[in-house]
Amino acid sequence: MIGIIGAMQEEIDVLLKQLTGEKLYTYGTRKFYAGYLKEKAVVIVKSGIGKVNAAHTTTLLMEHFDIDYLMNTGVAGGQDVKHNHVVVSSNVVYHDVDATAFSKNKYGQVPNMPESFFPDITLMNNAKVLLDELNIPYTQATIATGDQFVYHPSQIEKINQVYDDIKAIEMEAAAIAHIAEIYHKPFIIFRTISDVLGDKDQHLDFDKFLKKAANLSAEIITKYIEKFVWIA
Ligand code: SAH
Numbered sequence: 128m129i130g131i132i133g134a135m136q137e138e139i140d141v142l143l144k145q146l147t148g149e150k151l152y153t154y155g156t157r158k159f160y161a162g163y164l165k166e167k168a169v170v171i172v173k174s175g176i177g178k179v180n181a182a183h184t185t186t187l188l189m190e191h192f193d194i195d196y197l198m199n200t201g202v203a204g205g206q207d208v209k210h211n212h213v214v215v216s217s218n219v220v221y222h223d224v225d226a227t228a229f230s231k232n233k234y235g236q237v238p239n240m241p242e243s244f245f246p247d248i249t250l251m252n253n254a255k256v257l258l259d260e261l262n263i264p265y266t267q268a269t270i271a272t273g274d275q276f277v278y279h280p281s282q283i284e285k286i287n288q289v290y291d292d293i294k295a296i297e298m299e300a301a302a303i304a305h306i307a308e309i310y311h312k313p314f315i316i317f318r319t320i321s322d323v324l325g326d327k328d329q330h331l332d333f334d335k336f337l338k339k340a341a342n343l344s345a346e347i348i349t350k351y352i353e354k355f356v357w358i359a
Contacts, residue, residue: 128161128168129356130194131348132185134176134299137337138201141345142171154187161192165353170194174299177274178221181299185306196247196313198351199303200344202337203270203295204277204329205320206287210336211343213265214295215254216316219244219304222286222296223273234289237305243269244304247313253355254315254347261350263343268294270316272301278322278329296324319343 133139142164143149149162152170161170170192174184188194205212220243226232236242251267258265269292275282277296286293300316307314319340322333 128170128193128195129352130188130192130197131169131171132174132181132188132197132199132299132303133171133201133341133345134174134181135201135341136173137341138345139171139173141342142200142348145349146171152191154191157184157187159188159192164349167352167356169352177298178272178302181302182306185303189306189310189312194312196250196315197303197307198348199300199314199316200341200348201297201299201318202321202333202340202344203297203318204322204324205295206283206293206324208266208294208320208323210320210323210332211264211340212320213258213263213343213347214270214318214320215251215258215265215267216246216270216300217251217267218246219270219272219301219316220290221273221301222271222290222293223275240305241308244301244308246304246315250313250315254317254351257347257351257354261347263347266294268292270295270297270300270318272297272299274298276330277324280325283324295320317344317347
């Protein structure tokens with residue numbers, strides 16, 4: 128089955144509404160909604176915000192369900208892209224990890240883990256085909272994760288000093304990818320831009336655009352599953 132993770136309720140609401148044959152499983156404080164999306168077996172869960180919540184929830188998902196691959200849906204802060212633009216992960220990095228005191232580690236790299244997490248190439252190519260077909264504005268680019276709502280110029284500048292091609296910044300994707308790597312599972316991330324980095328009133332825009340942006344990512348997940356998933 129496909130594991131679908133969103134950090135916030137707004138990010139999974141549309142998917143839950145379309146779920147059929149729903150069965151609820153509770154592990155710890157997390158609620159897992161198993162059922163069918165477009166007649167394909169899925170399990171949907173809200174992780175909560177931030178890296179630890181995301182890693183905890185993804186681990187529970189891996190331990191309790193027979194997951195073929197992971198999809199993360201949600202919103203993000205955008206760089207050089209507009210509201211409601213979609214960013215599909217070409218790769219995912221941590222922007223707040225620094226063990227470079229030991230010279231074998233690159234900035235963003237958790238020791239003994241890759242410095243960047245790569246989604247499954249087939250999932251990525253399928254995503255491209257789908258978004259082209261739907262005529263949805265999107266970019267395949269690096270998504271950067273950290274435990275910060277990024278809005279201040281000093282935060283943005285620091286991240287861009289290290290990475291030169293970040294289009295979306297958010298708080299869960301790399302943690303989900305990290306767990307996917309540990310369990311050797313394919314993953315893909317779809318994030319729609321809710322707020323644009325550096326815009327005046329960026330945090331207010333987040334609230335304003337959240338629902339629409341969250342719904343777009345979720346709709347893409349549904350369409351992806353309808354078109355490309357063959358697991359009943
Ligand atoms: N409104 C929330 C906080 C939201 S945090 C509260 O009640 O406290 C922002 C969420 O959206 C995270 O899940 C993150 O993944 C994503 N996000 C959107 N824009 C972001 C930005 N500019 N920086 C970091 N995360 C962002």
